[in-house]
Amino acid sequence: MSELLEVAGLTRAFGGLFAARDVAFKVADGEVVGLIGPNGAGKTTVFNMIAGLLKPTSGQVLLGGRDCTGLQPHRMAQLGVARTFQITSLFPTLTVMDNIRVGMHRRMVGSVVGALLGTAAYRREEESARSKARDILDFLGMSGLSDREAQFLSYGDQRRLELAIALAAEPKLLLLDEPAAGMSPDESRRLIELIGKIRQTGVSVLLVEHHMKVVMGVCDRIAVLDHGVVIAQGQPHEVANDPTVIRVYLGRETANA
Numbered sequence: 001m002s003e004l005l006e007v008a009g010l011t012r013a014f015g016g017l018f019a020a021r022d023v024a025f026k027v028a029d030g031e032v033v034g035l036i037g038p039n040g041a042g043k044t045t046v047f048n049m050i051a052g053l054l055k056p057t058s059g060q061v062l063l064g065g066r067d068c069t070g071l072q073p074h075r076m077a078q079l080g081v082a083r084t085f086q087i088t089s090l091f092p093t094l095t096v097m098d099n100i101r102v103g104m105h106r107r108m109v110g111s112v113v114g115a116l117l118g119t120a121a122y123r124r125e126e127e128s129a130r131s132k133a134r135d136i137l138d139f140l141g142m143s144g145l146s147d148r149e150a151q152f153l154s155y156g157d158q159r160r161l162e163l164a165i166a167l168a169a170e171p172k173l174l175l176l177d178e179p180a181a182g183m184s185p186d187e188s189r190r191l192i193e194l195i196g197k198i199r200q201t202g203v204s205v206l207l208v209e210h211h212m213k214v215v216m217g218v219c220d221r222i223a224v225l226d227h228g229v230v231i232a233q234g235q236p237h238e239v240a241n242d243p244t245v246i247r248v249y250l251g252r253e254t255a256n257a
């Protein structure tokens, strides 16, 4: 497998505090990598530096070997990095289908003028967007919800809709920020299945997650952060049995196992 994402020496200081220091890990094509650690360990900071939302103080973010350090989020998106957004970014009174189409809209070539004039090119693009959105809903097992307003979806379905919007960008790398937060055990199980399905399509996933069952159930490899530093990385069973990791988790928080 070739490397899709590589971060090297990634560091971010806030004043005198190093939220991330010299962080290094890789995500291969079609691999699911978990980024875990106690509260305040630096997961979001690393995640945001990869997504382009936060500039590193030093270090590199490489995508397919290309240096993408410090690029803006929309440039990272163009290069194939998609992230899930919080539920608040859904449009509550729009249908599931329209939420996905709005998500796609920014990347569509057709102009506003084309839309206003109802040109053939615009209609073709619009139909292909709808068809793609239907495929994604089908893939996520949400076909029956296409016409439902987002506000009437269950919590788990709202989070699946976020996934659908991210997948509509046809990413190479999907960044998932605590996708299992607030989910019931049933919803978490479905999420594990879905992430597995997404991986099978060749998409790589970087997952920040507190929910250990989800992390252990779906990740090929895990990197553990503590105080901004990677203290362990490896396969789930290696990390779970690492004495430093056990000490950090037992000492700092009760793992959500």
Ligand SMILES: Nc1ncnc2c1ncn2[C@@H]1O[C@H](COP(=O)(O)OP(=O)(O)OP(=O)(O)O)[C@@H](O)[C@H]1O
Pocket (backbone or CB within 6 Å): 014, 017, 018, 019, 037, 038, 039, 040, 041, 042, 043, 044, 045, 046
């Ligand atoms: N904008 C900021 N300004 C100052 N300090 C920050 C900022 N963002 C994060 N920090 C600090 O950096 C450290 C790492 O925070 P970060 O949010 O990356 O951790 P986390 O692992 O994502 O935590 P959680 O699991 O609670 O979301 C924390 O000490 C936090 O207080």
